[in-house]
Amino acid sequence: MRGPMQAVATKLKGRRGDSVLFEDIDFTIARGEALVITGPNGAGKSTLLRILAGLLAADSGEFSLRDHDGTELPVSDFAHYLGHRNAMKRELRVQENLSFWKSFQRSDSGEGMDVDEAIDLVGLTGVAHLPFGYLSAGQQRRIALARLLVSYRPLWLLDEPTAALDKRSDRLFADLVSRHLAAGGLAIAATHQPLGLENVRSLELSGIHSAASGESWT
């Protein structure tokens, strides 16, 4: 099975406009490990995750996924990103949404789950034929989590994954993540909720912003 052995961040620095949100972020996580990013609102948790996903450019520093022999793997092919929004179309049925992502986010690092199986696993058996827009906010979030299951990618980047979830679904989410880790995956999550997982490292962003030195907008 092809897949990254570790995710390495070196001296990451991110900023929003003129203020530096964080700098000198270093971490290394290996297979089966998770990293939880905590910090007050506005500390840059989402920005950090978007930088890791490659959606934003880091001010300096770099993040890479490495194979067991040290070759770099493209994050875009080996990572799932779950943002604040669910990436599902309200007009389409749950089944259609998930099968679309299943074939669109094909990966060569492993087999994804069947769509129905993934829906069962997030505890929503029987909603496959409903339009996504009919579901409640919590159910929508769970279907968004099911997207991570239908195509296998080793690294999960999760931004507030448990938003809108109730207590029971929180546990369900923790189970999903630990299953993923047990199968040799990696996860980086920004969340306020304790995940109840073993093998979890944590990274706290202070939320103290400093003004960017050097060039400013002129």
Next chain:
Amino acid sequence: MMALLRRDLAIATRSGGAAMLGVLFFLAVVAVIPFGIGPDLNLLARIGPAILWIGALLASLLGLDRLFQADREDGSLDMLVMQDWVTLVLTVFVKSLAHWLATGLPLVLAAPLLGLLMNMSATATGAVMLTLLVGTPAISFIGAVGAAVAVVLPRGGLLVSILILPLAIPILIFGVSAAYAAVTDPDPFLPPFMILSAIALFFAALGPVAAAAALRGASD
């Protein structure tokens, strides 16, 4: 990529989809012209191809701003942008193609009906259909660039039209002149039609690359 095409077509044709909106707008624009101009059949036949083309151009611009914005609002755009460069360009190409199939192709198919309203001959109607068939994809492909540039703006609709209109003018000019050349005798049909085809191919190649670059730059 077939999955993306199928998904976008499904969304466009479901309730609240953009597919019918363009055709209805096209219909409305062209149908009011005879009432405004008056019952001068010769005049209507003469201006018919131009009116049809203008109507089709405006109708294609109508839904363009939603091309990427709908995906941005529900978060899908992140997943689309999170791909390597070549796949992203291909994704934009497929999305533009789906947009054309859902909004441009119906305009081509509606053209003969509206040709009747404009008292156009069969040849003229055929020529308009053929030029629209080649010209409307060009509008969708270059429109993708405008849609990508304006994707972060909440009310980017008008901006997209204004950005795209100057680039769409050559399409209009050569489309209309080819359609006229088919019915007015000494003018050759082929040269303007060839130029129109060339513009369409050029935009099909350039549009997705430029739009992909804009999407990469716009992510926040």
